[in-house]
Amino acid sequence: MSQPVITVRNLGKRYVVGTMRHDTLRDQISEGFKRLFKRGDSIPQTEQNSFWALKGVSCDVNEGEVVGVIGRNGAGKSTLLKVLSQITEPTEGEVRIRGRVASLLEVGTGFHPELSGRENVFLNGAILGMSKQEIKRKFDEIVAFAEIEKFLDTPVKRYSSGMYVRLAFAVAAHLEPEILIVDEVLAVGDARFQQRCLGKMKEVAQQEGRTVLFVSHSMSAILRLCSRAILLENGRIIENGPSYAVVERYLQAIDTRTGAVLDDRKDRQGSQALRFTRFEILNSENAPVSCIPCGGSATLSFEFKTADSSLTDVEIAIGIHDSLDDPLCHLSTKVKNFSLQKLPRHGRVVCHIPSLPLFPGRYSFNLFCSVGSEISDWILNAGTIEIESADFFGSGKLPPHNQGLFLVDHNWEVHDIDYAPTPTS
Numbered sequence: 001m002s003q004p005v006i007t008v009r010n011l012g013k014r015y016v017v018g019t020m021r022h023d024t025l026r027d028q029i030s031e032g033f034k035r036l037f038k039r040g041d042s043i044p045q046t047e048q049n050s051f052w053a054l055k056g057v058s059c060d061v062n063e064g065e066v067v068g069v070i071g072r073n074g075a076g077k078s079t080l081l082k083v084l085s086q087i088t089e090p091t092e093g094e095v096r097i098r099g100r101v102a103s104l105l106e107v108g109t110g111f112h113p114e115l116s117g118r119e120n121v122f123l124n125g126a127i128l129g130m131s132k133q134e135i136k137r138k139f140d141e142i143v144a145f146a147e148i149e150k151f152l153d154t155p156v157k158r159y160s161s162g163m164y165v166r167l168a169f170a171v172a173a174h175l176e177p178e179i180l181i182v183d184e185v186l187a188v189g190d191a192r193f194q195q196r197c198l199g200k201m202k203e204v205a206q207q208e209g210r211t212v213l214f215v216s217h218s219m220s221a222i223l224r225l226c227s228r229a230i231l232l233e234n235g236r237i238i239e240n241g242p243s244y245a246v247v248e249r250y251l252q253a254i255d256t257r258t259g260a261v262l263d264d265r266k267d268r269q270g271s272q273a274l275r276f277t278r279f280e281i282l283n284s285e286n287a288p289v290s291c292i293p294c295g296g297s298a299t300l301s302f303e304f305k306t307a308d309s310s311l312t313d314v315e316i317a318i319g320i321h322d323s324l325d326d327p328l329c330h331l332s333t334k335v336k337n338f339s340l341q342k343l344p345r346h347g348r349v350v351c352h353i354p355s356l357p358l359f360p361g362r363y364s365f366n367l368f369c370s371v372g373s374e375i376s377d378w379i380l381n382a383g384t385i386e387i388e389s390a391d392f393f394g395s396g397k398l399p400p401h402n403q404g405l406f407l408v409d410h411n412w413e414v415h416d417i418d419y420a421p422t423p424t425s
Helices: 025-037 077-084 117-127 132-146 161-174 184-188 191-206 219-225 243-257
Strands: 004-016 050-062 066-070 092-097 101-104 179-182 211-215 228-233 236-242 274-282 291-293 298-306 314-321 327-332 346-353 361-371 374-388
Touching: 004 077, 004 211, 050 077, 050 211, 050 236, 066 077, 066 191, 066 219, 066 243, 077 092, 077 211, 101 161, 117 132, 117 161, 132 161, 161 179, 161 191, 179 191, 191 211, 191 219, 211 219, 219 243, 228 243, 236 243, 274 361, 298 361
Parallel strands: 066 211, 066 228, 101 179, 179 211, 274 374, 291 374
Antiparallel strands: 004 050, 004 092, 228 236, 274 298, 298 346, 314 327, 314 361, 361 374
16 A cells, blocks of 8 residues: 655644735745844734634645645645645644655746756756756756757746746656646646646656646546545635545535625635626526526626726636536637727626527636736636526437537538439530
């Protein structure tokens, strides 16, 4: 039986609200000097002005396991990986790790921006305790996987985010760590690269017996790659078991939490220059509904508030996802060249869909707004759309549900290719 390579017991991480996160040694030393000169009436670090990103987390990860970590934004996933990667110290509890750890947590982690791609490969290998000869032996594989041959001697500060992530993943996966920790950062890459990364992580675990911890919002990726999953909520583990069971509980929790009111959603990102407050789904008669027949028309209506009525260069987008949270389509004001200028302080934006050709089932959608190059409001799983069965083809029949995601109208004809009309004289 394989032995645990990661052991976590009663792990907790607390942050003080309104202060910097003192994760690094430099931050902690700086804060120590500040405390020396603070007056005695300074505000104490009490429960009233702090929050626990993790609390009472206990789990084991065995050698060769591929474990997914899932949960909503703010659940504590990234904090857990930072503690396991020894980037930040826990406030309480114990973590024991057996083996070398390579982490890919966010764009920029582990690379020196002034050094070239080549130099950063050797730097990361040295940090992992590898000899120069060991790194040379893997060097060509890393460069080939990252596809950055032309930019190998360019400082990585000039890399695009996609190039950066390709090289970072190639280094982390090929320099033979016993434990590979990967956050949602892979979403920066294109679809082809994401598939290659998933294949590499599967190879690392199954063929080389190494351990992988993987955070993702893609439930299909979790199900394809991970035998086990851990579900975090408010910094605590609420489910730990076979990935299919944990994913099912996560999706059920999303369904019960989504609703018409968006104003009180805390798990959102952005400056809030424009903030979504409420949504409705309307049928062809503009009546609020909870279900749309497959192939029927739908209108998605979203109320919003703005901090400034002079906002310009605004984009609003909706991403519709299937039950495993895989994206199906992207609806955007920008791709339709629909200009959003001089928006009211309190208004409504609607998206009309003439026909929604989805199989019967429940689908979720994400809401996104940007102002210029800045994210204004971004809510994952903002709501759900229920598609009910209908006579889409006019035949009383629908294809098997496991044969696709979309219903596509079509016609059939038969032609006799052997028939040739007799020529007339």
